[in-house]
Amino acid sequence: MGLFSGLLNNYSEVSVQELTAQYGAYLMPQEKILMGFKLVRDSFMFTDERLILVDHQGVTGKKTRVASIHLNSIYEVTMETAGTGFDDSEVTIHYITSPYFKTNNVSTATYKFEFGKKFNVQPIYVALMTIAHQNNKRLNA
Template sequence: MFNFSNSVFKLRSISESDVIKDIRTFMLPDENIVSAFQSGRDQVVFTDKRIIALDVKGITGSRKEFSTLPYSKIVHFTVQTPGFLEFNNDSELVVAYPNGALIQFEFSGGNVNILEIAQIISRYVL
């Protein structure tokens, strides 16, 4: 099980076509993928409604655990964009939930549209 309290996820961007089929089954009919990321065998998908985390378990990977983090429950969030012409072009998102959990997402590479994700979260938080 994901321990979301004060968690850090180091993610690299993947294409929408690389999202595991089981995540699409987990989504609502009117829910759309905004961005998708991977860390090892695990995946994190930002939709237009929530964050879906998939934890692939065991040696074979046949056992999977899905967690959902609704944007509507976020108390506050921060984003850090990559700098211009910096060696490190990573970005970061930290979300806080009412129970005190802080979840930090670190995105590797400059091809992450962190501001698009922030705008979607803002629709639910504000």
């Protein structure tokens, strides 16, 4: 089922040990992976500082794109649970991409994570929404 889910663009959870062994070189000093997920080749993981998105490109997957979304830039989170049929569960984060958060010209972006029907996305939503709420309070203080 894992490969089938991966082919349908659904993430499945991966152990912290496996992610650390494979992607530990991308961590900043003292940074720790808290949880992570994987498609067939691509992965994303939550650390105590950021989300790390790993995109293996090309036929062999040797070319790799690594991107980060800092947790302190997330300001909104939406969740959509799976319905009937082929619907998947989704969590979408909205985050600030400009280097200065308190400015008149803030740049933003969104990123959508898709999970299989049976995956419970509520804990991820609550964790990210808690971060977004704290960020909103800090940014609007």
